[in-house]
Amino acid sequence: MTEEQKAKVRAGGRVKFVIGFLLMAAAVVYLIVSSTQAAAQYYLTIDELAAKGDSIRGRDLKISGAVDGDTITYDPETLTLRLRDEAQAILTGRMGDDGVFQASELLLKCPTRYEEEIPLQSAGG
């Protein structure tokens, strides 16, 4: 092959590669965008949630806050809730019309072991 022919072959190979790469990239972008829309959740603190008011009804949310130990009810028939006062919790779910947050998932953070740090949201309720 002449130098010119070799260069053409090289360029041809590169074009194929570039097209293939762009197709892959497009597929990944599509997957990301569609999945983000399907699965994105607002992440709010309690104050932010209160500030949002009605606009947030019915949307999938994650709420971060501190547990108020006095208000935990204990129902042995369905679930046991053993939450420590001031423990930091993250709830996933929806805000109901009655102003009660319906949680489908509850995540408790590992308590910190290094400092006596009160989670910011529990100071002052």
Place this chain on the structure above:
Amino acid sequence: MEADLVLANVGFFALVLTFLVALYGAGAAAFGAQRNKPAWVESARHAMLLTFPLLTLSSLCLIVLLVTGAYDVEYVASTTSSTMPVYLKITAWWGGQAGSLLFWSWLMAGFATAASARRWDRDREFLPWVIVVTMITLAFFLSLTVLFENPFAGLWVTSDGQQAVAMFQPGGAVPLVPADGNGLNPLLRHPGMILHPPMLYLGFVSFVIPFAFAMAALITRRTDDRWIRITRRWTLIAWLFLSLGLILGGRWAYDVLGWGGYWGWDPVEIAALMPWLTGTAFLHSVVVQEKRGILKRWNIVLIILTYSLVIFGTFLTRSGVLSSVHSFAQSAIGPMFFAFIALTFVASLSILISRWPELRGESQLDSMFSREALFTLNNLLFMGVLVVCFWGVIFPLISEIFTGQKVTVGPAFYERATGPLWAGLLFLMGVAPLSVYGRTSWVNLGRAMWKPLAVSLVVPVVVVALGARSWPAILTYWLIAFVVAVVLYEFWRGALARRKLHGENLLVALGRLAGRNRRRYGGYIIHLGVVVMALGIIGIELFQTETQGTLARGEQMTLGDYVMTYDALSVFDTADGRNVARAVVSVYKDGRREGELYPRRDYYYESQQAMTMPGVRSTLEDDFYVILVDWQPIAAQGATFKIYHNPLVNFVWLGGLIFILGTLVAAWPEREPAGVGRPATARAGLARA
């Protein structure tokens, strides 16, 4: 108390000394290489060799302090307590932030020493730069312990009654010696603590070595693949450690966290997954560079990415930047990590760019169906998963910066976005082994593929005939069958060829076959491990069922083919400060009694934390997984149980074991020196790698 002080001071000074020695080593090596003064490089090598014994001393001091309960040392007080068994006290070395940074550093020093313990004759010019990279990395981690997170700092009470943590006595302060420590978080008090963090760290740290050699090759303008060949075994073993670390984490979560799951797409889990993705891509693409001399620049990019992701992963776990079950307290080391990653990333990319023209490929991608093209596609798919993961992890930060509102993405995002990509990778695992290098066509590939493909199609047909309707499951079963068929086909054909050529019996032929081409056949075994894991994942992800209910003593509940009766409950205190509620349940399958399970709840008095330990009946077919949710002290009203049925889940762990076997085969030292030609097999037609 006196002894504690001595140990803490010795440990700390050893740390500081190692930090200075590492800095000296990096500087001397760079100077010696630039000015061509071998004496300086030799001095740097000695400095590097000094770091491991020094850090071993420092670590031993910490371990002794942990085991003897020296609670005047703040780290000991926060991670151990008198009720913990000795083995757990030792694991407290990596149980907290400061100690785990020391552990990371100790591993780095160890691996740097091991990497340099080789005959350097051919590659003498690499040595100084390997020292530079490893020592700079080591110095960084040591700087974090020396300046911010000192595991040897003591507890003091200042003159105005405040508690303080400091290495040296603050003016007017008095040492504080707590009567007992806080102890490890109960969730960590489990044998998993022995293996999961160390395995993960082993994986992280050992990836620094191939990165160091890559940088050395770049800087010394060596454009061949020597650096890849030297680090081949390192990369394989690093990959194995990282894989095992991830699998062990999943196993531990499954055993202990009580949500019946093993992977939650937690940001910290993803932080460990990302270097695994680039590492696996790297494992494959270096083969292409060795065989065809292309993808040189891409391989450098991949190893730079892997290194940065390793540091980034350590950063995500340590800095409190993201909300996650794993997060440790917020700390000043966040900005330090961020700066280090940014600097090393920019520096290594700059070196790559300066050498760009010299790394031109020696051939090109001729055909979309060639092996090198398929390996490139494999890399693209892994990068696709990486981009998805990275996006999911930084999305909350980005959305907060740009919209003022923090938005997160849950597991559903990752599953939807990566599902098709994993499926593509499974398919490639079947196709690529049958492909050839260089010019080829889809006809050739089809001709190589059709037999295993036809055999594999039997599986979806059978599965659908048996009543399966979930199309993701059917598709995955087919892909799994396809990969298994291809691997068996490859072993079969290779062994047959050897038998024809050498007259060996089939078993010997199989052994010699794998022995002569360890990387390839070890790789096939690893692929088998992957699809075995995929089978387990499909089982538990798509077909898990659960139920929950309250039972009085003697009553029973049903889930699928299983019936469980609640027999007894005992509540008692243990010597190590726990209150244990332990239920006894009997499990029946299809009417036949299978045995007893003991789901229990441990409540740790000192930390006021409860831990659920499920009772699990495990077979290859499924797990029957019982959690004690609640009970009444007066047993009349009964107990509440949650039951999961997890089909096929044990294939996940079995797959992990096969990984180990495959990596052993692939990494085992070969009798012939690397690079010597091997006798060709008799197989005409398809060219072999």
